[in-house]
Amino acid sequence: MNFEARRSKHFDRASPKGCLRHPNQEVDPFTFGTKSETLVKISKISKNFTVLPIAVVQYSDWQEDRDRTARKIWSDLEMTRTLIVRSSCAAEDSEVASHAGEFLSLLNIKSLADLDHAIDDVFMSYGKPTPGDQVLVQPMAREVVLSGVAMTADAQSGAPYTIVDYAHGADTEAVTAGTSNSGMAICVTGYESHLPPCLQPLAPALRELAEITGGKPVDIEFAITATGTVIIFQVRPIVMKSPRHKIVGFGFPYLIENVQRCYKDIVKFNARNGLENALFGVMPDWNPAELIGIKPRPLTYSLYRYLITDVAWTKGRTPLGYTDMSGDGLMRLIGGTPFINVSASLSSFVPKSVPPLIRRKIVADASRALAAAPQFHDKIEFEIMPTVFTPDLTQPHWRARFTSLSDAEWAGYLDDLLKLTNGVVVEGGTYDGIMADVVHLEAMYEQKSDLKSSSLMDATRLLSWVRHNAAPLFSGAARSAFIAASILRVLARTGYIHEAVIEDISRSAQAIGSQLFGDFQRLERDVFMARYGHIRPGTFDITVPRYDQEPERYFSFLNATQAQPDEPDTGSFVELSASDIARIDAHFAALGYNFNWERFRTFAASAIHAREYVKFLYTKQVSDALEIISNVGAQYGCNREEMSFLTLSDIENMLDFTSDIDRRIRESSASNRVSWQQSLPVRLPDLLTSPDDILGFEVEASAPNFVTYETVQAPVALSLDNDLRGKIVFIETADPGYDWVFTRGIAGFITRYGGENSHMAIRAREFGIPAVVGAGRLYDKWKTFSVLRCDCRARRVEPIT
Template sequence: MTINSSLKLMNNDISTKSNMLKYLQKKLQCSKIEKIIDFTTLEWEKNHARILDDITKNFDSKVIIRSSAIGEDSFENSQAGNYTSILNVNSQSKIKLKQAINSVIESYTKKNNINDNNQILIQNQSLDIITSGVVFTRTVDIGAPYYVINFEDGSSTIGVTQGSINKTIKIFRKSSLLKLHKKWKSLLNSTNEIELLLDLDSLDIEFGITKSLDIIIFQVRPITSMPKIKNTKIDNKINSLIKSSTKKYRNFKKINKSCNLKPIFSDMSDWNPSEIIGNNPNLLDYSLYDYLIMQKAWHKGRSKLGYQNMNNSNLMTKFGNKPYVNIEASFNSLIPENLTNSLKRKLMKYYFDKLSDQPQLHDKVEFEILFTCYDASTDSRLAELLNYNFSKTEIKKIKKSLINLTNDIINNFPKILDECTKSIITMKKNRKNIYANSNMRKQNYFQKLETADLLLSDCKNFGTTPFSTLARIAFIAAAIFKSFLSKQIISIEFFEQFMNSINTPLSEFQSDLSSYYEKKLSKKEFLNKYGHLRPGTYDITEIRYNKKNIFLGDFYFNKSKSTKIKNLEINKLNKSLEKFELEFSTTNFLSFVKESLIERENLKFEFTHNLSDALELITEAGHDLGFTKDELSNLDIKTILISYKKFKKNELKKFWSKKINLQKKKYLINNFFVLPPLIFSENDFNFINYFISKPNFVTSKSQTSEIIFLDDENHDIDLSNKIIMLKNADPGYDWIFTRNPSGLITQYGGVASHMAIRCAELALPAAIGCGEILYEKLKSSSKVMLDCKNEEIIILENNNNDEMAKVRKTLKLLGYIK
């Protein structure tokens, strides 16, 4: 049956909820639909006495009076949850039945749907439901070939509190169901049957599953928001992608065979690529991040501090378009070098086991799983090793190693800080010399690419490599400081007051912006300093500040700086440092925290200048060769930096054109390839599980406000007194803090991420790193309460287009959730 014939069937024979259910009720073998009596509003008006008699004769328990209006569920739109339904009506009380039926009819009138053919649907209320929810037979955004099951177990309420939310799994449509839980096998067998009966594979099916694993169908409607695509072609391509990804995973398995650990990949661990370049980056973004940090700089910076050297390991890989951190390389690189090999292997097994048992911790591994330094919480955390066959002697060795590692880093900090300062000076000086030795305006494409190559080389040598070292030190400083808070050695007031006293480049940005508005600083001076920033540091398609002055609008920024740090708490802190054997004799602890965080941000600010300038030169060279920014984003940096030296101009244009066209097609197909936040096995390419991430809450404040989802297209909207939602954010998004937001929520990001530090500095309530499921749910809300003190995000109001909210309303009316 074609889409048109399906549409005709829908519009004629099964044009309402009740007609659809009756049509299916006679044919279903794998599921069931409760007994139905229905009638039109006209029939009710003419003969309600006979209808009431029919109901009392046909039902002997409580019933549900459901809406079934014309147009409520059609190909054109869905009005799920738009009309009243009433549950737990006594089927033997004609008075109560009449009242309930009239209430449903009145809801039609209120919504201005006055049609004599609108129906009322009467059904038994299903008993013993253990799971209820909705299955979409394709993803509702782009129609990717996955069954999407949003469900709740029992009768618990979905609450977006402490990161909890309705559960979701996605299953590739062509997957074998043999490895699935029995209830999902039953559900998908039922779903397949309905698809075949309707000859339609874009459906929204509300279901319940009983204790005996019977499938009850409550509602079936077409998905109205999905774009039309050639399903079979896409499905086959995704099937091929799954096979090639499975093969790639097996290759990692062979590499890991020697250490007896199965490969694990995470999108939010360690250097958190999803936060920096997003979970669906262009090829150029990915390759630049890989070239500048994830190939070598990341491990060079760590091994310098006394961690295990991972010289031949690349930290990042990708499946489809999605970047992942290789957990084996990451965890190994954070083990002290001076431990014995047997202890290193034993720690790695413990780390892998714990992450496998608690996957929701993958964005917090350095605080919750790994031992990367010594702090006030280390002893209590080390005690857990006794449950994993570590002896007391082994635990003592690990503790001693961590104390020595941490103290070596503390004692060497002044020297490292000095080296980083010199790196910044060298990078700035070299950048200036590069520009002085070349006439930028008269450069041809070759010279522009040559200059970009020099800038990127300096960016790596004097920027990202020392940044990797300092980022680790800043993390250690933050970990020690937070451990004193968790052990109640310091108060939350002291912690927040101190973090708010830190002056990073953001503070300078705000100060200089204020000077600009007060005409103390010229626009040219301001842009010379900050013009290189762009939202999306590695993204060539993003426009720099000096090309699009998005931040030079109204200026709202206010930051109240802390005036005094309590001496009493500083004394208590210093005594604790001695107790935990941390040697802060040559370096003051609070200075260690402050200076490491500030210098980390300074290095980031400077190396992104080189990167941004290189991207501009690549853009200009591309323009000279006839390519747009969007086209250039489909090239990897290695191709760009090698090919311009290898080919003459016309040959280069042909070579790039071929590469770009191939990558465009590949990227487009990869968009339909759904991948999980964590990959533990080959099965994870077919069956996508989501783990509820607990956000990293910043400050102890609570804020209730409208919520604004910010993307690349809506920079000019009013953000004042709104809670901003961003998928991922880097220094290029610091302009948002000039718009007086009331809070920030991000999908990606960790405890010590860029935005976490920024929000702490500004005392702005934030939830950093909510994860995909919670973030997508929040995108459909219009008003939330961000309660950082109690670590909750509570949805207060939803948008009208939230499909799951509509489904929940129906299930709630049916009595299956509260």
């Protein structure tokens, strides 16, 4: 038996093998062994961490005399009477395969007999152990207050980031077993001082392990005790599909400096133009993370910016009574990630009747509140700043947030919000006024385009029409739908209506999702595709096929053997009693609303429908424009992939400089692709508050939005898996193009991004399907399980297997 039982601090550091090498010292590069061999090796030279006593059991020794082997371990004075028996198989922890979690480990072994059985069980978990296979026995760690896993490189890109998942408490398997909501902190390697205070004891250990292993990317399991001692349980190489970290690592500090410089320049520009906070988020307004992703390609980003976040975002709000922020772009690209300018967004939510000085006070107070609670970056209109007069605005917590306002200024602010809300909702009000223009969108939708013969001029004409006409109308409709949803939400929370009323209003609105589902059931294939074929999952992404390009990919009606999806319940409103309605009407009157429940209910259903209907209409022009761009590229031998790396500016330039179009496409595409690829490894927080956030940040565990009161337990599937029926489907980018999943009889769905009023939340209510919208970083954790139970009423997701 190869046996060692010692604490790292007891090792003789005078031995040449026990000395930490000098950076310039010529020594053999560090090599990893089994789990136990690597721990023994690093324990001999550790200064900033400890390795608990180690006993290594060879399978050959175990077969020869298991009783003697177990007794020798049990009698060792450094082995406490509560042990852990861990796998240390030769197949584990290599540089080509980790086999993490594949083999057995057993905790809390408290008797010799249990130790004997545990060692045998761990060996048997290897399948057919070889004579050289090992089992590792150690004492259980004591006085642990925090534990987790640290990686010294991004396993996906290989970029030099330190990524730490951790959980507070004595359970050292809380992170690896997924039994606890863990925290996550990320920093650029070398900037461990930017880790949160609770992880600071880990920083010297990480630096020392980097020196010991020669800077190889490693995966480290650790614990921190009440005295601040760092215990290392495991060090293994990070298995990567390609050695990209060697390429990315070179020049990465320069890339990070450029990202910081870009952010600082934007903040200075804001300050010069009266936008004084430094907050930028991926989800505070118009949700770019949800609609175009965290690292959109140049065409996708430039298209979304041109159509939505340059002008339309504020042009659509202004007629409803909000402050006109024309000239202040809403979205900026920082480190390859689209960020929303929070100062511009907050300013645009203030009624235009509010004096500028008071508006600045309101924005400053809301900005401070968001910086103090960044987990609400995707819920600022619910948790940070009111954008509509809701029945709860008289509650003390809202007044306490805006400390810069005097009582008179606060009262005036509420009065302006009330006037704006009344102006939107009342019959013949601002909402009805803007919706009169929907007929122009319907007329444009009916126009047919010859996509194959059209030129880039036709594409830019379509996009210009959307920018100036359709997108502002959509912005106004979306804002009106949000006003309706906000009031409904508060009425449900305060007991005036049941949550089921909201779901029934959504269903009775007969939004596009319900119409698509019904038409899918009734119409012939060609007729169905003529109406819905332009839709693509990824409205602004040229690389994603439309429904009519790959119908087999999206719809089950091409497979006669597949069962038809279940018909959704599209029943009428929940009937409120006369006394319920009278109670609501009295409440509305007391608040100062100039509308009753009947008018509000009509408005809410109309606005919810209009938001989806206008989106359906205008996205046809966007989809057609993308097809024209793709077809023009094909004429010059360029595929969709190449065209996706052009920007709209590149395309505009080609209209003015018409020579060598094919060369211009390839050169611009190749150049933009390089810039895009360079930004891919950059990790940034969901909310940027200062340049230091680019060096290190904590990943916010934003509270997911549970939609409906339903419960479902079902297998997990990804959106483009073949079999979705009866599954909980994970959808990365939740935009209208994913409506096709509702034709597959899904049991529920989970999205990474999105809020209570997002497109997919509306769909969930409309179909009565349980959903978790905006799961954030829990999305990646949950989708690794085979079966989940989603209890929306209890607001809980439980892994089953």
